[in-house]
Amino acid sequence: MRSVGVIFRREFAAYFNSPIAYIFIIVFLLLTSVLFMLNFFLMGQASMMGYFGTLPLLLVFFIPAVSMRLWAEDRRQGTFELLMTLPMRPHQVMLGKYLAALAFFAVALAGSLPIPIMLNALGNPDNGVLVSGYLGSLLMGAVYLSVGIFTSGLMRDQISAFILGVMACVIMWLLGQPNTAAVIDGWLAGLGSMLQQYLGMTSHFEPMTQGVIALGDVVYFLALSGLFLVLNALWLEGRKY
Amino acid sequence: MIEVRDVTKRYGTTVALDRVSFQVEQGRILGFLGPNGAGKSTTMKIITTFLAPDSGRVTVGGIDVLERPLAVRGRIGYLPENVPLYHDMIVDEYLEFVGRARGLDGSRLRQRFEFCVDTCGLQGELKKHIGELSKGYRQRTGLAQALIHDPDILILDEPTSGLDPLQIIEIRQLISRLAGEKTVIFSTHILQEVSPVTDRVVIINEGQVVADGLIGELTERAMGDNRVFVGVRRAAAEVEPALRELARLSELRVLTTTDPGVCRFELRAPFRHDLVGAVAELAGARGWPLDELHESRYSLEDTFIALTRASGAKREVA
Numbered sequence: 001m002r003s004v005g006v007i008f009r010r011e012f013a014a015y016f017n018s019p020i021a022y023i024f025i026i027v028f029l030l031l032t033s034v035l036f037m038l039n040f041f042l043m044g045q046a047s048m049m050g051y052f053g054t055l056p057l058l059l060v061f062f063i064p065a066v067s068m069r070l071w072a073e074d075r076r077q078g079t080f081e082l083l084m085t086l087p088m089r090p091h092q093v094m095l096g097k098y099l100a101a102l103a104f105f106a107v108a109l110a111g112s113l114p115i116p117i118m119l120n121a122l123g124n125p126d127n128g129v130l131v132s133g134y135l136g137s138l139l140m141g142a143v144y145l146s147v148g149i150f151t152s153g154l155m156r157d158q159i160s161a162f163i164l165g166v167m168a169c170v171i172m173w174l175l176g177q178p179n180t181a182a183v184i185d186g187w188l189a190g191l192g193s194m195l196q197q198y199l200g201m202t203s204h205f206e207p208m209t210q211g212v213i214a215l216g217d218v219v220y221f222l223a224l225s226g227l228f229l230v231l232n233a234l235w236l237e238g239r240k241y
Numbered sequence: 242m243i244e245v246r247d248v249t250k251r252y253g254t255t256v257a258l259d260r261v262s263f264q265v266e267q268g269r270i271l272g273f274l275g276p277n278g279a280g281k282s283t284t285m286k287i288i289t290t291f292l293a294p295d296s297g298r299v300t301v302g303g304i305d306v307l308e309r310p311l312a313v314r315g316r317i318g319y320l321p322e323n324v325p326l327y328h329d330m331i332v333d334e335y336l337e338f339v340g341r342a343r344g345l346d347g348s349r350l351r352q353r354f355e356f357c358v359d360t361c362g363l364q365g366e367l368k369k370h371i372g373e374l375s376k377g378y379r380q381r382t383g384l385a386q387a388l389i390h391d392p393d394i395l396i397l398d399e400p401t402s403g404l405d406p407l408q409i410i411e412i413r414q415l416i417s418r419l420a421g422e423k424t425v426i427f428s429t430h431i432l433q434e435v436s437p438v439t440d441r442v443v444i445i446n447e448g449q450v451v452a453d454g455l456i457g458e459l460t461e462r463a464m465g466d467n468r469v470f471v472g473v474r475r476a477a478a479e480v481e482p483a484l485r486e487l488a489r490l491s492e493l494r495v496l497t498t499t500d501p502g503v504c505r506f507e508l509r510a511p512f513r514h515d516l517v518g519a520v521a522e523l524a525g526a527r528g529w530p531l532d533e534l535h536e537s538r539y540s541l542e543d544t545f546i547a548l549t550r551a552s553g554a555k556r557e558v559a
Contacts, residue, residue, distance in 0.1 A: 006342045007342065009338075010338050013334075014327070014330075017329040077325070077326070077328060078321060078323030078326075079325040079326070079327055081286075081291055081319075081321045081325055082319075082321070084291050085291050085314050085317070085319050086342045086343060087311050087314040087315040087343060087344060088342070089311070
């Protein structure tokens with residue numbers, strides 16, 4: 001656990017060592033807030049449904065940008081060899097990196113807190129629903145990040161890691177769309193719905209933005225993240241170069 | 242202390258290491274020599290548990306690298322060929338990070354930190370970004386990183402590559418200072434770097450160990466004999482018969498000379514035989530004015546070339 005903490009601290013600090021982190025946070029907040037505010041006055045509702053509604057697609061592009069450096073950068077600058085010869089297990093290094101990326105995403109997400117504060121000033125939002133929405137966003141981010149850290153390991157440079165990560169996340173997002181599921185169901189009955197259920201996150205995320213925290217959905221997000229982390233750990237143990 | 246036995250490693254269809262075996266005793270320094278691409282780095286990556294061998298066995302202090310890699314990693318300080326530095330970090334942050342990741346804490350960390358900064362001469366650079374450091378300081382930071390947990394074993398992959406002559410001497414001195422206390426393997430493809438630091442070498446070529454031993458012994462084995470050049474200010478007819486009488490002389494060649502009063506010869510004798518002494522004694526007894534008397538020492542380079550050529554030739558025949 002101590003080892004995970006040491007890696008976590010370095011990786012988390014590394015995000016803020018470069019201007020990219022600040023650019024990322026600003027662009028993320030600007031884009032999500034602008035998309036939200038466009039409709040906010042039309043809707044006239046003290047809720048963040050619209051805000052959370054943009055996240056499944058936006059995170060497809062934002063999360064791989066957070067995770068792309070996790071392994072690719074270490075492999076490019078040679079520090080991968082340092083990390084893999086430290087007296088700790090490879091999966092401890094991986095967890096430290098993953099949690100640091102998750103914490104960074106949480107910081108970016110926390111940057112949107114002025115919105116719920118504004119809602120409370122303007123009207124009477126259901127704060128329980130807002131908390132549930134934030135929890136759902138964090139969990140969804142956790143899944144995308146686990147996909148991203150896995151794809152980062154497969155690539156030696158960050159741009160390829162980013163593109164591969166976006167591709168993987170886009171596929172997951174598409175699988176979650178009812179239209180895609182219907183098309184795949186047309187090819188092989190039941191397959192589309194099954195993929196939508198297991199890999200498409202939207203159906204698990206939407207209830208949370210409406211204030212329903214079902215144990216099943218939380219377990220789903222955690223299990224899916226765990227799956228990609230296990231894949232990443234297997235890759236680390238089995239690498240041959 | 243470190244034992245490498247019959248280690249084979251393939252990358253796809255290329256054989257990077259072919260039944261490599263050698264060992265290093267505790268407190269000794271081993272120079273690990275070979276041309277680029279011979280398998281030096283691969284061997285070091287296997288000893289440090291970064292890579293697993295396809296077959297064979299490596300033990301470090303009696304611990305098998307495949308069975309208990311974490312225990313092995315704890316005892317080794319490793320400087321890879323690509324110095325593993327985080328360019329976005331500040332030097333002292335970086336060393337502290339590696340120290341903590343290696344399990345150091347509190348006063349022990351502070352004490353080791355100061356020792357490494359001192360030993361590697363990093364005092365003036367502590368607050369700089371690693372990305373701004375010169376090549377020499379990067380190498381030193383890499384070395385400090387390898388020393389931070391006070392390992393009994395140091396694996397240094399080309400520690401002097403890319404440094405200027407003065408920096409090379411500093412790194413050499415640093416390695417020499419560690420002798421006796423630590424077991425060191427350092428690799429290089431520059432031969433002159435080995436002899437000031439150690440006399441024990443392993444030479445590897447195309448994935449195979451072609452020589453293992455003391456530099457002197459290897460030279461003897463590779464070259465066979467010892468060459469001496471003699472110039473005497475006398476007529477060749479007088480000198481040559483006397484030289485031929487010398488004990489254990491294996492060959493005598495008359496050399497051309499630009500000065501008509503001087504005759505010159507090249508003599509050969511078995512490696513350990515003190516031919517220079519014998520010639521000097523003879524000249525003294527006969528009262529010859531010596532114009533020239535020196536032994537042509539085979540350099541490590543000659544040895545290296547002879548040994549790697551021999552292994553290449555053997556392979557072609559096979």
